[in-house]
Amino acid sequence: MPDADMSDPLKFLVVDALNGVQAFARQLLHSHGFAADGILCCADTDAALAQGLAFKPNFLITDWFPKAPLSGIQLYRRLREVQPGLQLSLLxxxxxxxxxxxxxxxxxxxxxKKPFTAEQLQTELTRALEAVAKNSPGPGRPARPAPRPVLPIMPPQPLVKPGDRVRYQGAVHVAQYVVHRHGETVVQLKGQTAFVPLEKLQPA
Known part of the structure; x- marks a missing residue:
């Protein structure tokens, strides 16, 4: 029975507290021909685990998160329970x-090693994707040949981390999850189910 992760286009989970790193990794993967709905970005390991168990990524790019209750290594091991062929890269x-x-x-x-340049991440990620492509010919590759990537500029976005106090609609809330998806960063506030676009929040 063929591995599920090689029968469909690859899916990527990027986990890093820095929005700029998330955005650059997403743009770099786009430049290699991978679809937007196959790339999920999260700011912390808790959100990554909650969404990753259902998303079932083939490739995890994560910060080590050594001081988090759930480290990047532990996240990788948990996700491998539902995706045994999960590929790993670390920051x-x-x-x-x-x-x-x-x-x-x-x-x-x-x-x-952080801090790294855009060129360093491009070099390492390109090498990793080439290695994966050699082991998954056909469906696992992107739909179109990868052009030479144009290096985007890492955007200086305001950083909101889980646990930060933020102001939204005149009231002060606590950020619970921070997720980058479909080209935007959204935040789930404690006690609320809906996600709020990052640009609608202000530091409290």
């Missing part, structure tokens, strides 16, 4: 020999 402000060894042991395509 981290602190790259130690121990982390390099752990990343290698997990089969990560790369462990990229």
């Amino acid at each position: 981290s402000f602190e790259v130690t020999p121990e982390r390099e060894f752990e990343a290698l042991a997990l089969g990560a395509h790369f462990l990229l």
Whole structure:
């Protein structure tokens, strides 16, 4: 029985607290021919797990999140329970020999030290995608040949993290989840079910 992750176009989950990193990774994947509905971006591992279990990504690009209750490594292991063929790439402000060894042991395509340049992420991600394409000929590849990517500029967006106090419609709320999807960043406030566009929030 063929693996599900190789019978359909690849789906990507990008997890990073920086909106600029999310936006750049999304644009870079677009430039390689991957569809918008196959790319999901989240600002923290809790939101990534909640959505990733249903989204079932084939490729996880995540910050290490060493101080989070659910680290990037733990997120990867949880998502592999529903997607055994999940590919991994890691980002981290602190790259130690121990982390390099752990990343290698997990089969990560790369462990990229922050802060990195747009060119560095492009180089590592392009190499990883080429490696995946070699192992998944046909359906797993993007619908059209990848042109040489034009490097976008990482946008300086206001950063809202889970737990931050924000002002919305004259009242102060607490951000619970921050998600980048379909080209925009949205925030779920505690006690509310709807997502609010980031641009409608102000720091409290």
